[in-house]
Amino acid sequence: xxxxxxVPAPPEAPNxxxxxxxRLGDDRLVLGHRLSEWCGHGPILEEDIxxxxxxxxxxxxxxxxxxxxxxxxxxxxxxxxxxxxxEAVDFRNCRMVELPNxxxxxxxxxxxxxxxxxxxxxxxxxxxxxxELAAIAAKALKEARYHVRHSGDWMLKLGDxxxxxxxxxxxxxxxxxxxxxxxxxxxxxxxxxxxxxxAPDLGVLHExxxxxxxxxxxxxxxxxxxxxxxxxxxxxxxxxxxxxxLGHLLAEMQIVARxxxxxxx
Amino acid sequence: MTxxxxxxxxxxxxxxxxxxxxxxxxxxxxxxSGQGAPHEHAGSLHAADAEQALQNARDVYARxxxxxxxxxxxxxxxTASSPGESGPFFDPGADKAYRHxxxxxxxxxxxxx
Amino acid sequence: xPQTRAPGSTEDPAMTAAFEARIxxxxxxxxxxxxxxxxxxxxxxxxxxxxxxxxxxxLPEANWITRAPSLRRKVGLLAKVQDEAGHxxxxxxxxxxxxxxxxELVQQLLDGRAKYSSIFNYPTxxxxxxxVIGWLVDGAAIVNQTVLAKASYGPYARAMIRICKxxxxxxxQGYEIVSTLAAGTPAQKAxxxxxxxxxxxxxxxxxxPSDTESPNSAELLRWKVKRKSNDELRQRFVNLxxxxxxxxxxxxxxxxxxxxxxxxAWISGPIDWDEFHEVVRGNGPCNRxxxxxxxxxxxxxxxxxxxxxxxxxxQRAKQAxxxx
Numbered sequence: 181x182x183x184x185x186x187v188p189a190p191p192e193a194p195n196x197x198x199x200x201x202x203r204l205g206d207d208r209l210v211l212g213h214r215l216s217e218w219c220g221h222g223p224i225l226e227e228d229i230x231x232x233x234x235x236x237x238x239x240x241x242x243x244x245x246x247x248x249x250x251x252x253x254x255x256x257x258x259x260x261x262x263x264x265x266x267e268a269v270d271f272r273n274c275r276m277v278e279l280p281n282x283x284x285x286x287x288x289x290x291x292x293x294x295x296x297x298x299x300x301x302x303x304x305x306x307x308x309x310x311x312e313l314a315a316i317a318a319k320a321l322k323e324a325r326y327h328v329r330h331s332g333d334w335m336l337k338l339g340d341x342x343x344x345x346x347x348x349x350x351x352x353x354x355x356x357x358x359x360x361x362x363x364x365x366x367x368x369x370x371x372x373x374x375x376x377x378x379a380p381d382l383g384v385l386h387e388x389x390x391x392x393x394x395x396x397x398x399x400x401x402x403x404x405x406x407x408x409x410x411x412x413x414x415x416x417x418x419x420x421x422x423x424x425x426l427g428h429l430l431a432e433m434q435i436v437a438r439x440x441x442x443x444x445x
Numbered sequence: 446m447t448x449x450x451x452x453x454x455x456x457x458x459x460x461x462x463x464x465x466x467x468x469x470x471x472x473x474x475x476x477x478s479g480q481g482a483p484h485e486h487a488g489s490l491h492a493a494d495a496e497q498a499l500q501n502a503r504d505v506y507a508r509x510x511x512x513x514x515x516x517x518x519x520x521x522x523x524t525a526s527s528p529g530e531s532g533p534f535f536d537p538g539a540d541k542a543y544r545h546x547x548x549x550x551x552x553x554x555x556x557x558x
Numbered sequence: 559x560p561q562t563r564a565p566g567s568t569e570d571p572a573m574t575a576a577f578e579a580r581i582x583x584x585x586x587x588x589x590x591x592x593x594x595x596x597x598x599x600x601x602x603x604x605x606x607x608x609x610x611x612x613x614x615x616x617l618p619e620a621n622w623i624t625r626a627p628s629l630r631r632k633v634g635l636l637a638k639v640q641d642e643a644g645h646x647x648x649x650x651x652x653x654x655x656x657x658x659x660x661x662e663l664v665q666q667l668l669d670g671r672a673k674y675s676s677i678f679n680y681p682t683x684x685x686x687x688x689x690v691i692g693w694l695v696d697g698a699a700i701v702n703q704t705v706l707a708k709a710s711y712g713p714y715a716r717a718m719i720r721i722c723k724x725x726x727x728x729x730x731q732g733y734e735i736v737s738t739l740a741a742g743t744p745a746q747k748a749x750x751x752x753x754x755x756x757x758x759x760x761x762x763x764x765x766x767p768s769d770t771e772s773p774n775s776a777e778l779l780r781w782k783v784k785r786k787s788n789d790e791l792r793q794r795f796v797n798l799x800x801x802x803x804x805x806x807x808x809x810x811x812x813x814x815x816x817x818x819x820x821x822x823a824w825i826s827g828p829i830d831w832d833e834f835h836e837v838v839r840g841n842g843p844c845n846r847x848x849x850x851x852x853x854x855x856x857x858x859x860x861x862x863x864x865x866x867x868x869x870x871x872x873q874r875a876k877q878a879x880x881x882x
Contacts, residue, residue, distance in 0.1 A: 213624060216632070219639050220620035221851065223859025224469070225613065225647045226490055226501040232640035233504045236633055243629045260628045284862045326503075333496055340872065341865025348861070436627040436685050443743050445627040445685075445735075468661060468863045471654065488720070489651040491660065493866035494873065505644055509724070528590045 196372040197310070198253045199272060200379055202262070203369075203418055205245030206273035208320075209263055210426070211294060212238030213433060214281055223284055230330060234291070237323040244316045264437035268427045269420040276359040278417070278426040285338055285348035290356055292331035293393065297363050298324040300388045304380035313378065332396050339400025350402050357405040362416040364389070369418075470519060472498040474506050477514035484516050492517075569594055581782050586712040589655035597781055598656055600774065601711050604783065605653040606663040611675035612646035614667075614848050618682040619691060627685060634731050635688060641728065645721045652713040668853050676834065677760050679842030686739055686746075686753035692732015694754075694761040694799065700725055701795045702765070710782040733802065740806040754803070755811045762826065763834045765792040771831075793823060800824040 215235035222228030246259035257265075277294065281287045302324055305317035338349040364386040373379035397404055415421040437445070469491040475484040487506040492498035498517040507515065526534055542548045551558050574594055580587070587593055619639050626632035650660045666672040677695055682688065700722065707718035739750035766788040769775050778784040786794075800817075803810050814827025836842065 209629075216623045216636050219623055219636060220616040220643075221855045223855070223862035224491065225643055225650075226492065226497075226505065227859075227862075228616075228643045229508075229640055229647070230501065230504045232636055232643070233508060236636055236640070239629060239633050239636070243633075246629075260630075263629055264627070283858065330500055333500065337493070337497075337866045337869040338862070341869045342861065344861050345865030345868075432624050436625050440627075440743060440745060443627075443746055444738060445631055468867055471651075488648055488717070489654070490647060493863075494870035497866065497870075505647060508640075508644075525590060528588065529592070 195253060196369045196376075197378065198249055199369045200373050201245050201249035201252060201313070202272040203274075205242045205249055205259075205262070206271045207242075207277055207294075208238040208245065209242035210271070210273045210429065211277035211291075212236075212242060213429060214277065214279075215287070215291075217281055218287065231287075234327050234330065237320075237327065241316070241320045241323065244319075248312055248316065260437070264434045268422055268430055271417070271420065271422065271426060271430070273417050273422075273426075274359070274362050275417040275423050275426075276356060276362070278423055278429055279356075279359070280425055282352065283348060285345065286352040286355070288331055288334045288338060289349055289352035291327070292335050292396070293356060293360060295324060295328035295331050296389055296392045296396075297385075299328050300385045300392070301380070304385060308379065309377035335396050335400045335402070339397075339402040346401065349400075353397070353402060354405045362418070365416065365418070367418065469493050470521070472502070472517045473520050473523060474498075474502040475516040475518070476502075476506055476512045478511055479513060484514065489520060581710055581780075584782075585710075586715065587710050588712045596777075597783075600778060600781070601714065601783060602653055602656050602658055602663075604774075604778070605649050605656075605714055606658075606666070607673050607675075609646045609649035609653060609663070610667045610672055611678065612642045612649065614674045614852065615678045615695075616642045616646075617848055617851050618678055618680070618844070619688060621682050622685060622688050625685065626688075631688075631735070638692070638728050638731060641724055645717075645724070648717040648720055649714075652711075652717040655713045664856065668849070668856055670840075670849060673838070675764060676837040676842060677764050679837050679845045679848060680756070680760055681844050683756070684749050684753060686736070686750040687757070689732050689735025689739060689750065690753040690757045692728050693736050693802070694732075694757050695764065696725060696728040696732055697799060698761050698764045698795050700729060701791050701798070705785045705791065708782075708785050714783070736808070737806045740808055751808060754808050758811050759829065759833075762792055762796070762829055763831075765789070765795070767831065767834070796824045796826055 212235045215231050215238065218231045219228065219235070222231055242263070243259050246262045250257040250259060250262055276290055279286075279290065299321065302317045302321040306314050306321060308314040308317065335349065338345040340346070364382045366382050370379065370382055374381055394404060417426075470493075471489055472492055473489050474487045476487045477484045487502075490498065490501050490505050492501050495517060499515060502515050502517050503512075506512070573592055577587075577592065577594060577597070587597075616639050619635065619642070623632065623636050623639065626635050650663060653663060654660055663672070667674065682691070703718050703722050703725070707715055707722055709715045709718065736750055736754075739746040766772055766775075769787040769789050772788055775784065775787060779787065800810065800815070812827045814825075816825050817823075818825050837845070840846075
């Protein structure tokens, strides 16, 4: 037996910008998809319309981000190819957004935690050295500012509403909290993007985020969970390590597109 | 689900139920479509409070753009004239020709009036 | 409903005559105007059925939002179904001007006491159904609503005007999906033809029974709530739609369909009214599922609505205390 004659090539240097754009785009695509599941099933007609509006904003943002990602990658993939033809392990969203909707309290608590994250992150990205990304961030920031007004108001209403609503939304917060460190965990991609002045320091954003979240949580008479994992865990959605829920979500989302290869819609 | 409400909750919720529209009261929505344009009645909706009424009005009546300002008013706060009295109420205004410029004659050839 | 007195029993004949004269003169009736109790009740019935139809109608289409095959289709469909919610809302609000609460109307729907358009008791089985619903079902609804925009009751007519403006995009979206599929792969063509086969006849039934069979038609026409008969509107829809089917080489499942040269009209074959009455009676393919979905949304939303009410009341109480 001889030694293998071919030494495996070193893995191609990951295109950090492509990775970053997928992270931003996939967060919004997956969360927008989850919110769209509410359509027709909301607690009251007015709220059905509100949730659909937020879903539309998020999917619109995802479309722009994934389109740009495809251009940056340069392999001829457009936003639909990225949304409909990637496997779960190739998605780069944080895990929080792929969790099933749960009750309205869970949906709102997740939305609130994400919306605040989105506002601080997009605000920073408007100063990105990457002009197209900065322009998308500026547009998305306006939308996110409205989203947090909506979810923040509901946090107050549910937290300081009835005993039942308080209990439900507190339970949702407790369940979601362990997924929040992932939003601010940094890896080589983040370092490279920060070096290039394309993306901000997530550590700084973490403090802003927590202050804003804490303010609303306090006013909503809720309590921040204490059992915060100090480290965000070794790997998460940003590296393709998802919960089992994402595969099911994608199976549904991609079924028609994948059943007819090459078809136009 | 009412069983999980405290007395204070129930008392609070009952005040709301007194208002027209069931659980959430009815609000009238007025939209302004451009700088200098008047606010016009667009329709109504249900909301628990003013902030929610504003947010819902944005999503229900301004989701296609073209609106730069919104008013929301609890429907119960609007006092309307009564159609049964519309004769005495409005007709006297209809024959006051001297309130309209056409009532007054201007000599031929004079402009700017 | 707050008032239940029998029509004509206590109503002043002079008032009724004056009302009829206003209608005949083409005047618009407003909420605080005097109106015969029967007119009010017919309007509440018709408007609430219409609003229920918009809301129940969200369900078969929402069934495909999560499976829309491209991002463009996903936002288009979501925005469309969201519009249906908005349209239900506008019409409920219009009905509320007649002195009835939306909560009460919704309860009638959930209890199975109120009707809604039977078309929404059919299932959506493929992506092509989304295109065909937009084209045929929204197409039929637009024919109806364009005429309702001239209804004698002001709030109903105004809601219809707003809805017609917004629904323009629904039909175009549907037809775009249909024409794309019709020009697509053999599998896509088969999919869209199958959808047309399933939706064509139910779409024609949307206009309701023939006028000779329709119990409410004559009165509604006299009061100018309806402005055209069911059969006239159905014929208008057929005349509009057949050329659109021909343009994308789709076959309508009616072997008797023919063009009448003299009137330049497309004449369809007989409608199976037995099927229509079965679905209205609750025996359509999805009647149970639709109501179950609405009930679940309502029940699971109770604690949410209560929370917002309790919060609002507490805030008001705080403000009152602070002001005192």
